[in-house]
Amino acid sequence: MTLPIPMPARLLGAALLLACAAPLAAAAPKPLQDTLEQRLAACTACHQAKERGDAYFPRIAGKPAGYLYNQLRNFREGRRKYPMMTYMTEHLPDAYLQEIAQYFSEQHPPYPAPRPGSATPAMVERGRVLALQGDPARNVPACVACHGERLTGVAPAIPGLVGLPRDYINAQFGAWRNKARRAHAPDCMAEITARLSDADVAAVSGWLAAQTADAAIPPAAAIARPLPIACGSAPDEGGKP
Helix, strand or coil: CCCCCCHHHHHHHHHHHHHHHHHHHHCCCCCCCCCHHHHCHHHHCCCCCCCCECCCCECCCCCCHHHHHHHHHHHHHCCECCHHHHHHHCCCCHHHHHHHHHHHHCCCCCCCCCCCCCCCHHHHHHHHHHHHCCEHHHCECCHHHHHCCCCCCECCCECCCCCCCHHHHHHHHHHHHCCCECCCCCCHHHHHHHHCCHHHHHHHHHHHHCCCCCCCCCCECCCCCCCCCCCCCCCCCCCCC
16 A cells, blocks of 8 residues: 655655756757858758768869859759759749858868779779860860869859769769759750760769869869850850850
8 A cells, every 4th residue: 555645755856846947947048040051051961061972962062152053043943853952942042042052162171081992994094084185086075174174163153073972973974864964055964974985984983083182272263265065054155054
């Protein structure tokens, strides 16, 4: 049989509970700072600024603002297909997309060292030739002809290629080939991708991923015009895509 708890003990227990709860009640939650960095926490949850990135979530820090803005619009308008990014951008106005793009373009955390690859010497050499010289026989321009001499991109709208993982580069070539990724017409990368074999894609992605990236080297301010292939995202006339 359970004996009733004496009244003084009940009062003591209640007093202890109140004493424990008092500090919790006194500590009011701190209001969140309404900063762009705080609002973009949903972006950095996947695109972590200090990470190299992977096949799904590439590093976007330091990319030219115009390029990032174009990609946000491409996701919003269905030229690039990835449900999470479409959901994140579908109700955002252009001005806010530009603000987001500008913010990430100004972030320059250091890059990690390249990961070791498994490419054969022949593949590495083929990738180097494609990146630096292209393949005139297939009408494939060199990567450096558009993405800058150091492959760090060109302001305002051409992205850098160094520092991207091999799997991500391969995935993007596949997306262009399968029409899951498109850009403003003329879609230069879709045309280039159609001219490359699978072996060429593997070679150039392996070579690019093996290059050491330096966050202190910004995108180039300009590049020789006209580009070797018409590109709607970076038109030679300087107009909007």
